[in-house]
Amino acid sequence: MKVYIETYGCQMNVSDSGKIVHLFANQDYQPTSDSRSADLIIINTCSVREKPELKLFSALGRYIPLKRQRPELVIAVGGCVAQQWGKKLLERCPGLDIVFGTHQLDSLPQLVAGVRRSQKPASSTDFLACPGGLEVMARPDPKAVNAMVTIMQGCDNFCSYCIVPYVRGREYSRPSSAIIEEVRKLAEAGIKEVMLLGQNVNSYGLKAPGEISFAELLGMVHEVEGIERIRFTTSHPKDMSDELISAFATLPKLCPSLHLPLQAGSDAVLKRMGRGYTAAVYLENVEKLRQVMPDVALTTDIIVGFPGESEADFQQTLMMLEKVGYDQIYSFKYSARPGTRAADYEDMIPDEEKRDRLARCQALQNKISQTLLLAQVGKVSEVLVTGPSKRGEGEWSGRTPESRIVNFPAPVSISTKVVAGDIYRVKIVEAFKHSLKGEVVA
Numbered sequence: 465m466k467v468y469i470e471t472y473g474c475q476m477n478v479s480d481s482g483k484i485v486h487l488f489a490n491q492d493y494q495p496t497s498d499s500r501s502a503d504l505i506i507i508n509t510c511s512v513r514e515k516p517e518l519k520l521f522s523a524l525g526r527y528i529p530l531k532r533q534r535p536e537l538v539i540a541v542g543g544c545v546a547q548q549w550g551k552k553l554l555e556r557c558p559g560l561d562i563v564f565g566t567h568q569l570d571s572l573p574q575l576v577a578g579v580r581r582s583q584k585p586a587s588s589t590d591f592l593a594c595p596g597g598l599e600v601m602a603r604p605d606p607k608a609v610n611a612m613v614t615i616m617q618g619c620d621n622f623c624s625y626c627i628v629p630y631v632r633g634r635e636y637s638r639p640s641s642a643i644i645e646e647v648r649k650l651a652e653a654g655i656k657e658v659m660l661l662g663q664n665v666n667s668y669g670l671k672a673p674g675e676i677s678f679a680e681l682l683g684m685v686h687e688v689e690g691i692e693r694i695r696f697t698t699s700h701p702k703d704m705s706d707e708l709i710s711a712f713a714t715l716p717k718l719c720p721s722l723h724l725p726l727q728a729g730s731d732a733v734l735k736r737m738g739r740g741y742t743a744a745v746y747l748e749n750v751e752k753l754r755q756v757m758p759d760v761a762l763t764t765d766i767i768v769g770f771p772g773e774s775e776a777d778f779q780q781t782l783m784m785l786e787k788v789g790y791d792q793i794y795s796f797k798y799s800a801r802p803g804t805r806a807a808d809y810e811d812m813i814p815d816e817e818k819r820d821r822l823a824r825c826q827a828l829q830n831k832i833s834q835t836l837l838l839a840q841v842g843k844v845s846e847v848l849v850t851g852p853s854k855r856g857e858g859e860w861s862g863r864t865p866e867s868r869i870v871n872f873p874a875p876v877s878i879s880t881k882v883v884a885g886d887i888y889r890v891k892i893v894e895a896f897k898h899s900l901k902g903e904v905v906a
């Protein structure tokens with residue numbers, strides 16, 4: 465049998481989809497990239513904004529009609545939209561067979577088997593004390609150099625705009641022993657770089673009695689032989705401890721790149737978002753980070769047009785982009801999410817204004833990104849090769865410790881060898897819009 469899986473949303477969902485494929489491989493389902501030949505279609509959804517949520521409904525519009533030719537086809541929807549809608553989604557979408565929640569990953573194979581037997585739709589979206597599926601380990605892709613490791617799930621922050629705490633549940637930290645075991649297995653399978661995942665990784669362990677802190681966890685991952693690079697996402701600016709900042713100074717495998725979501729530059733807006741920090745506190749953290757890692761590459765998330773955001777507030781966001789100098793930003797128009805506090809706020813910003821602010825924000829950032837990439841020209845960097853470059857024959861692609869993409873011609877002697885996972889010293893010779901070009905140096 466064949467399973468086709470479509471994934472929207474964040475890295476957590478990408479990682480979850482890898483686990484689902486693994487679970488079904490144990491049930492004799494082979495993954496396929498062709499939805500029309502699949503016996504099982506799974507859509508792993510995201511509800512963080514309206515746009516990704518709507519993707520589910522257009523996907524179902526494409527897949528449910530396939531049942532006419534393939535009556536044995538089973539269609540399942542999981543992830544954050546499934547969690548939010550629960551079994552109401554079955555009523556809204558006739559032809560849909562299964563709705564499974566964010567804590568029900570590992571029970572999906574049984575759900576599918578049950579639906580095949582009973583020929584009746586089913587849903588399972590209860591929250592569990594320990595989210596199911598967290599201990600499922602996907603087999604790493606034999607060609608992969610990096611892998612994601614979920615260290616915690618859920619979020620207790622309840623930022624006023626955000627649906628995540630409602631759809632991922634309360635914050636839960638995996639036992640550190642299980643995390644280290646997984647990292648060891650990944651290293652044995654040839655993985656060189658791990659990305660530790662969670663909605664708010666720097667509060668790891670704080671609510672689990674006896675558990676170690678996030679900085680201590682990083683120290684333990686650092687000791688795993690074979691792992692050469694460690695990254696993590698997402699950190700919350702209000703929880704940037706000095707202990708974590710100094711980990712960057714003491715752990716050489718910890719990469720000098722950090723995603724630190726700012727959301728907005730105006731203190732009034734940050735307050736109404738419930739973020740728990742001011743622009744000044746954020747800048748102080750950036751300063752401290754740059755003291756221990758002068759070359760750290762920062763990325764961030766920005767929301768424009770939050771309810772009540774004035775033009776002057778928005779200008780503060782632009783000012784922060786200039787002050788911090790992010791490598792890259794992920795910027796979004798505010799999208800009201802049902803059930804969140806901000807959805808009931810007054811002074812919604814008209815869509816036209818949001819669009820205009822987003823365009824201005826992105827135009828400024830493009831300039832900043834370009835300047836930062838250009839400043840790399842002439843530098844020598846250690847590039848971890850991830851595979852052949854998309855741009856063609858004889859070129860390899862990899863990332864610098866700061867996570868910048870570098871393409872470079874493979875030296876003749878290695879042009880026929882697979883070098884993914886190797887680290888080369890590469891001199892940057894040119895900057896493009898989103899990547900760098902380099903040459904291997906001796």
Ligand code: SAH
Nearest residue numbers: 625626663698725765766767796797798799
């Ligand atoms: N846990 C992470 C990421 C959460 S979701 C964090 O705390 O930063 C990823 C990003 O989506 C957020 O950082 C935010 O910028 C954006 N986002 C969340 N809810 C949104 C909404 N209602 N409208 C627009 N963007 C939103």
Ligand code: SF4
Nearest residue numbers: 619621622623626628
């Ligand atoms: Fe959402 Fe805030 Fe939690 Fe991030 S910290 S997931 S933005 S509630």
Ligand code: F3S
Nearest residue numbers: 473474510511512544
């Ligand atoms: Fe989306 Fe859920 Fe991730 S809402 S951003 S898939 S946690």
